[in-house]
Amino acid sequence: MTVNTTDQTGGQPLNMGHDEIFDDLYRAYFAPLCFFATNIICNDDDAKDLVEDVFLKLWQRKQRFENAAHAQAYLYRCVRNSCINLLRHGKRKTAKLDLLIAETEDFQEAYLEEMIRAEVGGELYRAIENLPSQCSKVITMSFIDGSSNEEIARALNLSVQTVKNHKVRGMHILKDTLPGSLFVLLLLHPFIK
């Protein structure tokens, strides 16, 4: 990662035309932005297409950002605008209703709330994603899917001991990235045995 997504204040200017920056921003924000868009337009596939298009457009424009916080705010604003466009021109039956809601004054407030939901969740998502891949799979299956060590071992074709090792290693790394109660929360989670 060359982009530090948790650093809200400082940081380097970013250029979306730069391959490495593009990939980093994509990995950091694609899933939280899809989550955000799905909550507005209620359709996973449309949300994905829409977020892909936003990234593609910003790449073509070689969009520059002052820092990571600027990039974050800008991406959410672009995706919100695309969502509203989709509702306005979409063919879905519920679109008109959604649009009525989107045009009320409360929408601005609601949109900011959805962004908060997506990004608070996005922090943990990114922390897990940045683990080494096998480790990340084990943590995801155990924490998110609630699979047992035996189930994970079978699915990933590993020994149960290796699964346990990955868990310990993953937890160790997460502990450094997520000090405090989010890490405790992870440990206390009923799915982790």
Add this chain to the structure above:
Amino acid sequence: MAAEERPPAQRIIYLVSGYINSRLTADEQRELDAWINQNDHNRQLFAELVSEDRQAAAIAKMESFGTEQSLLHVTSQMAAITQKHRQRIKYSWYAAAAILVFSAVALFTHTSHRRQLLTVSVPFGKVQQLTLPDSSKVWLNAGTTIQYPEKFDNTTRQILLKNGQAFFDVVHDPDKPFVVEAKGIDVTVLGTSFEVKAFADEQENKVAVTTGKVGVSAKDQPTVMLLPDESAVYNTTTHQISEQKTSAADIASWRTGRLVFEQEPFQYVIHALERKYNVRIQNEKPQLLQLKITLRLNDQPLKNVLDVLAFSNNFNYRQENEQLIVIR
């Protein structure tokens, strides 16, 4: 509550994430408390944000969007756009060069040297298989012409389907997208198998996917992504792309001699028979042109095929000689 009293969303994200991570200073904690205590709504939102069940559900949802797969898809689109851009630059070069005759000559020899294009044409009555420079495999149906470079360049693997129907089994290479250009559409993949049909005498191009993911783009149209068993039809007159479902077993079944038509215009069926059996079929019953034909047959002699068609569509035919059949 006046708008200016509301901290911006990013500040709240920072404060709530900081709270979850126990990273807040005393001042920041006070700032967060003030926001929480502003009203019931904020209190509820905060409780929801720190709820572990909601966190787990949100992350599971985020995982389901498949970031890496999507990044791969977008990267291939980016590669295709870069390639188009290069071509535009190249064409404007040509235009400039045309004015300066000397440069034009120089450029011509340069490009003709660099792009050694090979052309393969398959006669009627035959199906041919060949291997491309990257060891991808191509099957060409009767009456098909394709053109490809002797050696692919460093950025893309570009194939031109000039006329006909081909099935591609492409070797995976994420750094070099495989692009098939066919009568107004570009079909872009990284490594999959799919069929492209683009006959010069038919109004519709068709792309159908057997494995992997395929991007179909036409000028001024949004790119359509296809997954296995999906197909896209591009109308070369209206320039519209529409999506359809296709049974995997039907895709490129001509490789094993099968004939499959799904709601195809009568004239297309006649063209397909002419190519497969290397005959000329003359239609003297114009009302047949309105028909849409659905037909599935294994490798059969032409006579059997015509018997089935004649019976179900109420026409007669006569074999005038080896080469000519007349429908009336």
